[in-house]
Every structure is written in structure tokens, then in C-alpha cells.
Amino acid sequence: QFANIMYARGEMGKTKEQMEEDKKAILSFRVKPLEIEGLTVEQLRDMAKKLWEKVVALESDKYDLEERQKRQDYDLKELAERQRQINRSRALKKGLDPEALQGKHPPKIQVASKYERRTDRRTFVDKRDLFSGGLEAMTDAEMEKMWEDKMNSFKEQSRGQLPKWDPENPKNKQVSHIRRLEEEDDDEELVPVFEPPKPEPPKPAAPPPKPAQQQEEEEEEEEEEEEEEEEEEEEEEEEEEEEEEEEEE
Incomplete structure (x- = not known):
């Protein structure tokens, strides 16, 4: 690219x-x-014929390119007109001059009405400073000034009124001793907020399962005991019946 520029120069x-x-x-x-x-x-005729065909092809290409250039020029003009209409409508929506957006650069910021008689000679920075701050900035400045005045007056008053601290003074020693005792009492009264849970006693292990033969023997013994109890009950009933019969006689 640099070589092309030098060649053109x-x-x-x-x-x-x-x-x-x-x-x-x-x-x-x-x-x-x-x-x-x-x-x-x-x-010679063949050569002349070839040259004529070449000339016809070049002329036809030239005509096509000219027509294409005309069509492209028309399209460019139409697009430029559309862009101009779009910029015009955009400027009207913003309240600017219709031709404000037609140039290469955007329009200048309008900080004064165009219907004023006197021309404003102030720069943009001066006009911008008029709108910066306002009531909030004024109140902040007043509060800052008030705080500084009160702080200075407090420092000037408190210098002569505050007594100097002397640790050798007996009254100061008594105060420090009382404070130390109060701190020790507070440490003693402190109760632990959280206590760890006590460990639970271990549960007794379950008895091991009995073998099948032992279970059968126990069942037989239980059946024998039940039979003996039934026999005893029957004997008691018979004795009661005999006693009743004797009483009736």
C-alpha cells in the first residue's frame, strides 16, 4: 500500500x-x-473476422458496463435521498433544525433558545457550570462549613477544661482498683452458654439365639406343665363336688 502511494505521487x-x-x-x-x-x-479474412468478433465483444461489454454504472448511480442517488429523509425526520423528532444532521459532524449542543435577541458569548464550559450543583451542592457546602466551625470551637473549648490524668493520684488508683474487681466478678459470673451432651450408657447386648433342639425341649416342658395344671384343677373340682354331696346328705 505504501508503494502504491509513492508510485501515485x-x-x-x-x-x-x-x-x-x-x-x-x-x-x-x-x-x-x-x-x-x-x-x-x-x-487474412479469418484474421479480420476474429478481430471483428473481438471488437464486437469489447463494445458489448462496454455497453453493459455503462448501463450497470447508470443503474448503480441511480441506486446511490435514491439511497442518499432516503438517508436524507431519515436524518430530517430524526432531527425533527429531537426538536433540531431539519438540516442539522445532514453534515459530516453531529450538531452542536443547544444550551439557549434560538429565539433570544441577545447572542450568548459564553463558552460551553461556562454554561455547563450553571447547571452543575444546585440546591444539593449548596446544602452540602453549608453542612460541611457548619461541621468545621463546630469542630474547631469544640477543640478550642476542650483544651483548657479537660483535667490531666495522673496515675499516682490516690483517687485514680482507687477507681482503677474498683474497675479491676468489677471485671473479675463479671468473669466469675459468666456461665457457659453451651454444654456438650453427656454420653449415653451402652445398651446391653441381645442374648444369642437358642438352638432348635433346645427350643423344642422347652416347648415340651411347657406343655407338660400345662397338662399338670389342668389335672390339678380337675381334681380340685371333683373334691368340691364330693364335699357338696356330703353336705347335702
Whole structure:
């Protein structure tokens, strides 16, 4: 790209004679001479026909390119007109001049009405400072000034009124001793807020399961005991019946 720029600068500095010489050299390189020596009439006709076809093709391409250029120029004009209409409507919506957005740069900020008679000579910075701050800035400045005044007056008053601290004074020693005792009492009264849970006693292990033979023997013993109890009950009932019969006799 830099080489192209330097070449263009060199071309601009040439004279007309130098330009004509360069043109002739380029044409001699591009347009080669026709080799027609020793050709017959038929060969000359064929060569002329080829040249005519080439000229027709070039003319048709030239016509197509010209028509394409015209169409593109029309499209560009139409797009430029659309862009102008869009910028015009956008400027009207913002309350600006219709031609304000037509230039290369955006319009200047309007800080005064255009209907004023007197021209405002102030710069943009001066006009901007008029709108910065306001009531909030004024109240903040007043509060800051009031705080500084009160702080200065307090420092000036408190310098002579506050007594100097003397640790050797017996009254100060008594006060420090009382404070130390109060702190010790507070430490003793402190109760732990959280106590760890006590460990639970271990549960007794379950008895091991009995074998099947032992279970059968126990069941047989229980059945025998039940039979003996039933026999005893029957004997008691018989004795009671006999006693009742004897009493009746």
C-alpha cells in the first residue's frame, strides 16, 4: 500500500511529455503488431473476422458496463435521498433544525433558545457550570462549613477544661482498683452458654439365639406343665363336688 502511494505521487509529478512517452510504451507492450507477412487472402479474412468478433465483444461489454454504472448511480442517488429523509425526520423528532444532521459532524449542543435577541458569548464550559450543583451542592457546602466551625470551637473549648490524668493520684488508683474487681466478678459470673451432651450408657447386648433342639425341649416342658395344671384343677373340682354331696346328705 505504501508503494502504491509513492508510485501515485511520482505519477503526479510527471510532465505531459513524460506521460505521452509512458503511454506509447504501454501501448506498444499491450498492442502487439499483426504478423500478416506471407498470409494468403483466406487467412487474412479469418484474421479480420476474429478481430471483428473481438471488437464486437469489447463494445458489448462496454455497453453493459455503462448501463450497470447508470443503474448503480441511480441506486446511490435514491439511497442518499432516503438517508436524507431519515436524518430530517430524526432531527425533527429531537426538536433540531431539519438540516442539522445532514453534515459530516453531529450538531452542536443547544444550551439557549434560538429565539433570544441577545447572542450568548459564553463558552460551553461556562454554561455547563450553571447547571452543575444546585440546591444539593449548596446544602452540602453549608453542612460541611457548619461541621468545621463546630469542630474547631469544640477543640478550642476542650483544651483548657479537660483535667490531666495522673496515675499516682490516690483517687485514680482507687477507681482503677474498683474497675479491676468489677471485671473479675463479671468473669466469675459468666456461665457457659453451651454444654456438650453427656454420653449415653451402652445398651446391653441381645442374648444369642437358642438352638432348635433346645427350643423344642422347652416347648415340651411347657406343655407338660400345662397338662399338670389342668389335672390339678380337675381334681380340685371333683373334691368340691364330693364335699357338696356330703353336705347335702
